[in-house]
Amino acid sequence: MTLRAYHRPDARPVAADAATVVGDDYRVTVLAPELLRVEFDPDGAFDDRATQTVWYRDQPVPEFSVDRGDEVVVDTGALELRYDPTDRGFTPETLAVEVRATATTWRYGETTALPGTARTLDTIDGRIDLERGLCSRDGLAVLDDTASLAFGDEWVEPRDRHDDYEDLYLFGYGHDYRGALQGISAIAGDTPLVPRFALGNWWSRYWEYTDESLRRTIDGFREHGVPLSVCVVDMDWHVVDNPNHDGWTGFTWNEALFPDPEATLDWLHEQGLATTLNLHPAQGVHPHEARYAALAEHVGVDPTTEVPIGFDAADTDFLSGYFEEVLHPLEEQGVDFWWVDWQQWRESPRMEGLDPLWALNHLHAFDRTRDGRRPFLLSRYSGVGSHRYPVGFSGDTASTWDSLAFQPPFTAAAATVGYGWWSHDIGGHWGASGSPEAFGELYARWVQYGLYSPVLRLHTSKMPYVDKRPWRYGRDVEAAATDALRHRHALLPYLYTMAHRAHESSVPLVEPLYVHQPEREEAYACPSAYYVGSDLLVAPHTRPRGEDTNLARQSVWLPPGDWYDFHTGEPVAGNRWHARYGDLDDVPVYLPAGAIVPLAPESDWGGVTVPDVLDLVVIPGEGVFDLYEDDGVSLDHRDGAFATTPIETTLDEDDETFTVRVGAATGDRSLVPDARDVSVLVRGVTETVVAASDREVESEYDQDSRTLRVDFGTLPTDESVELTVTADGPLRASREPVVERVRDLLWHFDAHGDAKPTVERLAIDDDLAWLTDFATVLSDAQIRALVETVHGVGADRLVDADADRLVLWNHDGRDDVTYRFSTWDRGIRHPTHGTSRSGVVPAFETIDLADYESRAWELVVTYGDVSVTVAES
Structure with missing residues (x-):
């Protein structure tokens, strides 16, 4: 028995002949003016099958020229590729590409x-080394697809290739980073539209729940007014x-x-929650499993032998039975999607190069489409192309700052x-302090x-x-966390529209600043901030409050x-640059002029329905x-089953x-809905x-909130408004006076109350000389x-x-704030024994x-005559 047709991509892997430049042992395929496939095969036997990564090479043929002299020169206008075929193979001397956008x-x-x-x-407790992306400041990045398996008639299989074979994709989009993301979507497939429920709050805990305790937990969220949309049942369900x-x-x-699993799942659905169960399939299916006999018969094993049926990602009989005989019956009970918690990293014993994680991601995602549902699961990232299999589980992270x-x-x-759907363990998985006071912030x-x-998935280890x-x-932590969780569901209309944008336009929900500002060095230097959709720029607090x-x-x-x-x-x-100081309720989020953010302040508790109340x-x-809306779960949107509500703002000259x-x-x-309660919040x-x-x-x-709230009441959705x-004076609000910001700082400072009024008066003085007299009153x-x-x-x-990285800024060019960056050999313990650079803060x-x-190393900044160690190794 083989895999079903819906498990295989509807690929178009063969490029047009007019798009290729072929020699005895090389081939260049022009997929776009900025995107080239470059192959080397001493046997000249080039493979046009879809690979694990690339499915769609049948792209419109762009204009390009070819010159076959001593070198082969392919000029697309955006790129000029030069290859010297006489040395047979790719080396720095034989293969080069000029990127005209970046010269x-x-x-x-x-x-x-x-x-x-x-x-x-x-x-991981902190940073990890990352693979390289498809965007480059130098203008060209490489996707190496050499090791990918190819799709055969039934399933993937090794490519019959020479040991020196190379299969490279050159993304030469310059600083058009979004263009590069559209390029990978064009050849690898789009990002599916995630179900609407995925954008609400997920509850997950590695815990030996009973039916009763799970219901009690979910009821607790409702009683405290904290909305949920997904319930994750970790390992102990089985x-x-x-x-x-x-x-x-x-x-x-x-x-x-769980004495009656169907009743449990029905109850969760009645609460508006989608449900997922955790899977670790590495050890196969053993005789004690309820579906062992059915699977055994499927793969041709006598069930009476009670021989364990091993997991093998290359065995199509096992794979088809795994889904049809083991998982589908559980889905019929009410399981909505699967958490594939694969971490064994083992390669298939039958097929060299087949990563079971990729196989499970692909098969689980496509298996859902058999009944018209969207490709969706929770699993780990398995390489470029994983954007087709949302969402990503980032693993068991440390509960640390x-x-x-x-x-x-x-x-x-x-x-x-192009991987836009990471789901982290919110709060971390391991290493959390047992004290609510210590861990609460x-x-x-x-x-x-x-x-x-x-994806906001609360998670806790056992x-x-x-x-x-x-x-x-405590009260402050509860208020801050509850406000955030409620606001998440209010944001669903905005987030779901952005999820559709990711599907249609290959624009991930979260983007670094440099995607929008690729020519500004500051955008690369500010990793703490990022865009969420088209209109939110976020820089969350990730450090504890100062003592x-x-x-x-x-x-x-x-x-x-202009930002707000x-x-x-x-x-x-x-x-x-701005240094943002905030209490526990402060969440740094900025909107540009012209921003439009639709909210659903009274959305369904489960978060899976289209709202009938909108705040704009x-x-x-x-x-x-x-504003984009559909049924939230099916593939019908691909056939036009969706609705949009246009919202436009203008400002006169x-x-x-x-x-x-x-x-x-x-x-x-x-x-x-036929009508909605609509309010506009200017x-x-x-x-x-x-x-x-x-x-x-x-x-x-x-x-x-400097907001004019205008309530329209109930508006028919088939009418416009x-x-x-206008304003009797300036329309736009002004920034808070600096003295008010100083007062807010002083209110929180752990400093002598008698000194604060004087500090308030002196702090707004342009001359920093006053700091000398207060260096013993105020901390660094x-x-x-x-x-x-x-x-x-x-x-x-x-x-x-x-x-x-260290970042310094001085927008007004003050010459009375200086810095010294010193480095020295570890163990000497004194910066005077090393090297340093210093001067006015640039x-x-x-x-x-x-x-x-x-x-x-250490960085010391001197304000007037007062020196402060800002950072050190």
Whole structure:
């Protein structure tokens, strides 16, 4: 028996003859002006089958020229490839490509690509080495597909190739990083639209639940007003009844824990929750399993022999039976999708080069399509092309600040391989402190990061004194975590529209700043910030609050333009660095002028339905947003079963009149409610604003969020509406006076109360001489916070995907703030025995700490006459 047709891609792997340039032992295929396939095969036997990575080489043939002189020259306009065939093979001397967009030349063997991602973060406490992505600052990155297996008639199989065979894809998109991502989607397939439920909050705990205790846990979330959309049941759902079995693998419900599994799953569905079970299939199917006999007959084994049926990713009889006889009956009971928790890394004994992780990812994703559901599972990353198999489980990470700090740059960097759906253990898996007081702040910050990460999956290892339910912590932590989890579900209309954008346009949900600003060095130097969709720029707090300031600190560079705080509506200057200080309830999120963010403040608790209440957060400016909605689970959207609601904002040339237009829903209107309660929240405006519309509206201004809220009441979704906002004075809100920001800092500072009024008065003085008299009253961290906040000159150590870096900035060119960066041999313990560089803090500078991994170092910044150690090894 073979795999089903739906398990194999509907590939178009053969490129047009007109797109190829062929020699005796080489072939160049022009897939796009910026994308080339380059092969070398001494036998001249080139393989046109789809591989594990590349399925669609039948692309429109672009214009290009070929010159076959001493060298073969292929010129596409964007790239000029030169190959000398006389030496037979690819070397730096024989193969080179000029990238015209960056005026650079790549030579064979060079690896200058930006960081991509990794298979797993298992056991990692901090940074891990990442594979390279498909984007490069030099303009060209390489995808090596040489080792990929090819799809045969039934399943993948080794390619019959010469030992010296090479199969390379050259992504020469210059700094058009989104173009590179569209390139990989064009040849490897698109990112599926994830189910709507995937974007809500997931509850996961490695725990020996019973039906009763699981229900009690879920009821607790509802009672505390914390929404969920997915319930994950970890390993202990199944029985273990084999002395030679280590307990990981299992496919049979443990009825001592779940006496009626169907009733349990039905109840979870009634609560609006999709459900997944954990799988570790490495040890095959043993005789104690409920479906052993059915599988044995499927693969031709006599069930009475009770011979274990081994797992083999190359055995199509086993694989087809594994799904049809073992997993499908569980799905019929109500399992919605699978968590493939594969970490054994073992290669198939029958097929060299077949990674079981890739096989399971591919088969699980495509198996769901048999009944019209979307490709979807939770599993680890298995190489370029894994964007076809969302979502990624990043493994069992440490519950530490270092682990949290690495996750934002790690997640954003994955965009360079088109992998946009990472799911992390929010709160970490292992190593958490057993004290709620010690762990609470880290937990709250992790949940706030999860709010603005692709998938928010709360998770805990099997530790009885560690819990990720918000109400198990103190009041402040509970409030911060609960607010984040509620806001996640409110964001579903925005996030789901962005998920559709990822599917249609190959734009990952999370992107590093340099995708938007590839020519700005600052964008590469700010890994702590990233885009979430089209209109949110996020820089979550990933460090604990300072002992002296009682505030967390985050550094963020905002690109050119007008920016606004998402929550307060306060204007924030673009094209500059900011040191953001915040209490536990502070989540640094910025919106550009013209931003449109639809929210569902009263969305269904399970988060899986289209909302009938919408809040549209808008910032004055020019903006367009097409709200996307469908049934949330099926593939019908590919055939046009979806609806869109256009939202547009305009601002007149004098910045005096701001207009918001909400259009009628178009497309399949059966997928949206007949009417909705709609409110427009015009954020970042003054209290003098006035709203006008051809409909009766109610409006109210909120000073704390600088927001004019305009309630339209119930609006038919087949009608459009327009809102005009004017002001008796300036339309846009002004930034909070610096004295108010100083007062907020001082309120939190652990400093003598009698000194604070004087510090408040002196801190806003342009002359820093006053600091000398207060150096014994204020700590180094407090002095640094005041100067950075008031004067916009600062420095920080930032965690990047590859290595930490120091960043310094001085936007106003102050000459009374200087720095000294010193390095010395480890063990000497004194910077005067090493080397240093110093001077006035520059307008912008970075120091790559990867260059100093073998040395000790420190960065000292001097404010006036007061020196502060900002960072050290």
